[in-house]
Amino acid sequence: MKVEFHRHNIEREDVEKLEEVLDSLFLTTGAVTSEFEQRFAEYTGLPHVVGLTSCTAALHLSLLALGIGPGDEVITTPLTFIATATAILHTGAKLVFVDVEPDTGLIDPAKVKGAITSRTKAIVPVHLYGTMADMKALAALAKAHGLWMVEDCAHCIEGERDGVRPGHFGDVACYSFYATKNLTSGEGGAVATRNEELAEKIRLLRLHGMNKDAASRHGLKYRHWDMETLGWKYNMDNIHAALLVRQIERLGPYWERRRQIAEWYREGLKDVPSVLFPEIRGKGAYHLQTVWVDPKIRDEVMHQMQKREVGVAVNYRAIHTLTFFKNQFGYKPEDFPSADEIGRKTISLPLYPKLTGEEAEYVVEALRSVVSLLC
Numbered sequence: 001m002k003v004e005f006h007r008h009n010i011e012r013e014d015v016e017k018l019e020e021v022l023d024s025l026f027l028t029t030g031a032v033t034s035e036f037e038q039r040f041a042e043y044t045g046l047p048h049v050v051g052l053t054s055c056t057a058a059l060h061l062s063l064l065a066l067g068i069g070p071g072d073e074v075i076t077t078p079l080t081f082i083a084t085a086t087a088i089l090h091t092g093a094k095l096v097f098v099d100v101e102p103d104t105g106l107i108d109p110a111k112v113k114g115a116i117t118s119r120t121k122a123i124v125p126v127h128l129y130g131t132m133a134d135m136k137a138l139a140a141l142a143k144a145h146g147l148w149m150v151e152d153c154a155h156c157i158e159g160e161r162d163g164v165r166p167g168h169f170g171d172v173a174c175y176s177f178y179a180t181k182n183l184t185s186g187e188g189g190a191v192a193t194r195n196e197e198l199a200e201k202i203r204l205l206r207l208h209g210m211n212k213d214a215a216s217r218h219g220l221k222y223r224h225w226d227m228e229t230l231g232w233k234y235n236m237d238n239i240h241a242a243l244l245v246r247q248i249e250r251l252g253p254y255w256e257r258r259r260q261i262a263e264w265y266r267e268g269l270k271d272v273p274s275v276l277f278p279e280i281r282g283k284g285a286y287h288l289q290t291v292w293v294d295p296k297i298r299d300e301v302m303h304q305m306q307k308r309e310v311g312v313a314v315n316y317r318a319i320h321t322l323t324f325f326k327n328q329f330g331y332k333p334e335d336f337p338s339a340d341e342i343g344r345k346t347i348s349l350p351l352y353p354k355l356t357g358e359e360a361e362y363v364v365e366a367l368r369s370v371v372s373l374l375c
């Protein structure tokens with residue numbers, strides 16, 4: 001048996017919607033992008049959604065629109081995809097990492113507290129693997145110190161913790177529709193926020209700072225557009241939006257299926273002491289199925305799983321241990337010991353709605369036999 005690491009969820013109804021766009025006049029940002037934005041706003045419970053080309057763009061524009069730049073400090077976690085950190089660097093602000101909680105891999109609010117200075121402007125929590133960071137504690141800190149909160153929700157559209165969903169404690173939520181994410185258009189992203197002014201700034205910044213996009217320029221009488229500010233080219237087009245609109249309605253059943261698979265994994269591996277699971281707090285989004293093994297055997301476990309034709313991945317090695325960050329900032333692995341350790345022991349197993357019960361069972365049996373061989 002061969003078990004892919006990921007298989008996407010694009011269905012016939014998404015392709016039909018895409019065909020409607022391809023048969024229409026407007027391929028770029030227009031009515032279907034707006035339709036997506038409206039539906040995603042309804043889903044998230046946040047009134048303003050702006051469709052973008054990626055979550056990287058969402059993080060970058062959110063920070064810029066909040067006025068963050070050189071001289072400011074932004075606190076985040078080193079245990080995330082590099083985009084969380086590079087988006088901060090691209091604003092010119094100082095990147096400040098703090099360590100994670102050893103049992104969840106989530107940013108540690110106590111460490112955040114210790115890192116706040118008079119220059120700190122924002123916190124960027126990441127809802128890693130689909131479990132929300134402790135937003136209640138972080139929101140209290142943000143309020144006490146007058147900080148913005150930009151949530152990296154790339155793993156967590158569906159989660160909830162302490163009765164609160166992503167983006168509701170923070171000022172703005174950033175989403176990814178990258179190929180392996182829970183909602184996907186191959187590439188794509190969005191911000192969702194209650195802050196209308198912020199959403200309007202991001203809307204301007206996503207298209208060169210132009211005050212009219214192509215769809216609103218299309219009319220009987222030519223109207224001049226103006227460039228009001230220096231912007232970027234991060235606008236979501238109708239083509240990508242078409243793949244997303246009907247998928248949103250399937251998020252519920254997809255989540256239920258991933259939760260079921262995650263339960264099978266936990267059940268099937270609960271008597272294997274050398275395979276540990278990160279804690280889930282509240283309602284997890286079940287984006288990634290992470291297991292933790294001894295760092296000494298991690299790479300060999302992965303190799304053996306691949307030999308048994310099971311797709312595996314690492315999400316993530318701690319960012320501060322990567323070459324660019326080591327060279328640029330002089331980090332040592334032990335600067336953030338919990339993130340470093342998790343980065344050396346983590347393995348992601350296949351987790352997606354199309355995974356069958358037999359495939360999940362095969363993954364469990366493969367992992368059981370591999371660790372019994374190596375431990």
Ligand SMILES: *Cc1c(COP(=O)(O)O)cnc(C)c1O
Pocket residue numbers: 053054055056057080081083084126152154155175176177178188189
């Ligand atoms: C995927 C991901 C991103 C980047 O998303 P893109 O849409 O590829 O830019 C950012 N943060 C996390 C945690 C991610 O997993």
